Amino acid sequence: MTTADSQSSEQEQRREGAVGPEGWEPKIVAFVCNWCTYAGADLAGTSRLQYQPNVRIIKLPCTGRIDPVFIVRAYEGGADGVLVSGCHPGDCHYSSGNYHARRRFALFRKLMEFVGVDLDRLQFSWVSAAEGAKWVDVINDVTNRVRALGPFTEYQALSRWWKEVPDEQAIEQRA
């Protein structure tokens, strides 16, 4: 385990290579399901694994509860990256919720691609209640990628588009 010193020097190093303005740190919002990923993140904690502190978790019963509007709203609120994480396919507590979620995300990402937003700003992962270490990897990975992209300034484009094309069929047509 890294000591507090080496940790902060690591952080400094990271900051050196950063794209953003001095002192800028990416802000990541994670929408996670209660049953798998939330518990996986708990396990990372009980195992005392360390990861970058940029993520803020919002808990939902199931990834199927996530409305793409939430993501747009998170970007509007200053998030530089969004992570959606739930149970592995076939393991959904609600049997099929994560399938619906995945479908929605595929569409939403198409829209993002269409608008020209880097897809690294929206990531999707499966983390089960047993995968504390995976959670750590996912968070570090997302944070690093978003850090490499710099602050998310072009989110307005996305939210404008979003307001125009609110339903799934429309996205499919558009993208």
Place this chain on the structure above:
Amino acid sequence: MQLKVPGPMVVSDFTQQVEAIIGQSVSKCYQCGNCTAGCPAAPEMDFGPQRIIRFVQLGLKDLALTSNTIWTCASCVTCTTRCPQEVDITGVMDALRIIAQREHYPVQDRYVTALNDIFLGNIRTFGRQYEIGLIGKYNLRTRQFFKDVMLGPKLFFKGKLKLLPHRSGNVREVREIFRRVKEESAASSANRAGRA
């Protein structure tokens, strides 16, 4: 016999070569033996079709291509029809014969290839089959001068063998097809070799 695995061997080139011809993966075969069980020619084969498929799965090229099995297969499609896993065994047999001929493996059964050559040669020359020529040339090539000598007259006197070949007006086109086939097959085996 020994199967030596010198290093990483996920899918051998040979396996891929066969699969490219049949358009299907041989990994579906679970060695149930149904193909051997129903094969009309199995008693005369050194390995049943099921073991030939196994050789292909493991990339045992020499075993597969030097077996008499591939020349003993009657192309009756019984095996393919009954294979519970939808493996096209008849297609594999064809593929092995094709590869063996292309790569000049010592052919276990010159009777079969001789017949094939003459048969296809006839098509090339006449556009169609010329039966009396086929039988005659075949017996000459295989030095079986007296074989079926009794059948010839039977057919002949029944008016079933024509002394003169009948040609298709398409002969030029047919030769062109044969020429392009040769090119195409050479190109696809070169491709395959390139990929390997």
Place this chain on the structure above:
Amino acid sequence: MRFAYFPGCTAPGSAIEFEMSTQAVLEPLGLQFDEIPNWICCGATMGHTTDDNLALALPAKVLLNAREMGGGLEVATVCAACYNRLRATNYEVQHREDRRAAVARILGEEYGGDVGVRHLLDIVVNEIGTEALSEKATKKLGGLKVASYYGCLLVRPPKMVAFDDPEEPRSMDRLVDAIGGEPVDWTHRTECCGGSFTLSKISIVRRLVNDILSAAKDAGAECIIAACPVCQPNLDLRQAEVEKQYGEDYGIPVLYFTQLLGLSLGASPEAIGLDKVIVDPRPLLSAKGLI
């Protein structure tokens, strides 16, 4: 009903009686077969065992020629081997992009497998139908016991060729029934006769032919009918040597189904080439009062 006719190489030669009897039944059945101009050989077994591209190119050429005849005609054939190759070609180019592209390169023309291919048996049983057939058959066969032999190529592989069950086909049996014969229930309808080895591996052929003849005999068949110019000679021409080798005495005439059909439609024995069959069927048929 009009079709583009593909006679195949054996029709004018060793299967001349198949061709004759086919011609004899067309008119009474209301069928018109227009020969594909300048047709070429389909390559048969020798084609697909030698080169995978040749195996498709030759039949595809035949089918393209048929398409040029216009009118969206389906191809009709009587030879089970040709039928099998033509159907297989359609199936392959329909299902495999790489094969279709290779065929296009060789022939200089796209072929997507759109020309339908039918066997005469299929046409008779499924288009004309057994009821109509029964009406047209003026001379009923009087309970002649017939073993219908389908062999390999007419029914296998089912995905490519089947108009009938690959293991328990009954088309010919239904035809026999419709024209007043008695189809016998027997076990070797679809067993291979070793057709592709008829010249090269005679010992296998003899063994298989013997099995088939003995099964027909056990079932009480008076004759066998076939729908393939490879099977018929195998069972007919080789019967004597098989009898000698296995010490049996079969003497079972092996006819083309079109010959029995022609007979029942009133064709003369000469027109359907009964004299061309090696194991002479005429004694049997005259004893039955059919000729």
Place this chain on the structure above:
Amino acid sequence: MARIGVFVCHCGKNIGATVDCERVAGEAAKIPGVVHSENYLYMCSDPGQLKIKDAIRDKKLDGVVVAACSPHMHERTFRRAVAEAGLNPYLAEMSNVREHCSWVHQDIEDGTAKAIDLVRVMVEKVKLNQPLTPIRVPVTKRALVIGGGVAGIQAALDIANGERDVILLERDPSIGGHMSQLSETFPTLDCSQCILTPKMVEVASHPRITLLTYSELEEVDGYVGNFQVKIRKKARSVDMDVCTGCGVCMEKCPVKKIPSEFNVGLSMRPAIYTPFPQAVPNVPVIDKENCIYYIKGKCKVCEKFCGPGAIRFDQEDEIVTYDVGAIVVATGYSLYSVGEKPPGSTIAGYGEYGYGNIPDVIDALQFERLASASGPTEGHMRRPSDGAEPKTVAFIQCVGSRCPEKGITYCSKICCMYTVKHAMLYKHKVHDGDAYIFYMDIRSGGKNYEEFVRRAIEEDGVVYLRGRVSRLYRKDGKVIVRGADTLSGTQVEIAADMVVTANATLAQPDSQDVAQKIGIAYDKYGFFSEKHPKLAPVETNTAGVFLAGACQAPKDIPEAVAQASGAAAKVLEMFAVDELEREPTIAVVNEDTCVACFFCKRICPYSAVEEKEIKDRDGNLIKLVSHVNEGLCQGCGLCVVACPSKSIELLGFTDEQLFAEINALAE
């Protein structure tokens, strides 16, 4: 204005080391609406809880946020404490500043900043929390068991012995299922009837069990704890209360030639019949399709001879309704047939085996009847064609199983074992006979199973040949079996006197209908789906419905019985309380804005969404709206996102709450 209290926990040093708890509490106090904020060493301790209770009373809090460990750890604790102070428990939330913060970061600045954010998120949410009451559903303490095979019998007896009422529904005239047809059972060779019959009798005489045979499920309504089931009791044409089971009617009935279902066509039965002599109940039924009276209008021989006068030709089907709290589905399996399948079925028969038309080729269940002491041959080996004792018998495994071309892809699991049993029973009965088994693999994973297989090979001389059989045909009174032995690499031909096929185990042909009636899921083969393949193998996705036996997947008797007892335990667990309490975080529909598109209904994995008619005072239909059944809704939220008119909210996770949370993170 909200009155929120924030309580920040140090968890000793667990949180305090990386999160400056005092600063968090200080920042929290600045959030608008927070009227109380404090930090303490151990919030979950009694003094910690007391602080919360006091603050609620003193400061008249209407919302509580505890920034501490994971809610999975202590949410219940704090909600209980809040309730004790008189506040609705659902007005309390936790911010996870331990597992998600202090334990995974080391920099105190980072940790503190994150903790403050996490608290802010929850404060904004709690402001919008509504008081909720757990859903309490009363439980009808009566269970319905569907299917009277060994699994259904076991489940019914276990529940009844746990002092609860059970309705056992069986569609055949007698209970017993497949097990009653078996001769002896692997791996112990005990006689199947001998061990099953006592249980069947117990069912019939149990005061807590209502047995409905010759009956079918019509309809299931309601939800966990409160199902209403409609059952059709088919007309037996015999008065159950009057009949003494003497059997005279069966003897006298002039119709004699109906193939017996129980003996799988190996014997004949009359038109009035019980499936087998030990039937429970031992009351015959008249098979109306074959009874002369029902066909032609006269006969009534049975009526004439029936001493007690039990025959009732005018009896009609009767629909009965029951309220039940739980349902155990135990409808068992059916067997693959090598015969041709009707058009449209994806499963084809075996043409190469003559589509089952060779008389001396029988299936495994027929072999059970042949081998059974109470079977048509009284246990003597007699082949169907001529009654001769077969001296050479070939057994073929995996017929239809593991055969994507003609049957199904899965392994049927039980056939390896029953085939070895068959070969063994045969050898015990015909000492000079030969038994050959064609197999692909021998799957004998079970207690004493492998030993059983070895015994057959080593002691009884059963010969195993590894390969499938490609063709069967008749020749000279024998069945020619053309197979292979892949181990020696040879083709094998056996002239057998009899052939026994181990046909695949399939779901019941009507299982999908049954599943739809009950509202449970099924797989692509029609087997019912369990809730979780490992951790909830007896539950279904529908609360209150449980599975037992081979209706879920191929199973042998020990497994079927174990699962049945498991299902019974689950039922008794449910019945141990008077009311079921469920989380109130469920979906509710705004009927004013709902446009009745029913996207919600289509997406709901629990079939919790119903169509509801809104009528005016005169009973005229005004409009159709969606309605969420609170007994069925599990609170996943799928419907909320699917609704195009935003007419559904998920309580506890409303759009408003979630937006508030997201906004709390905005700069």
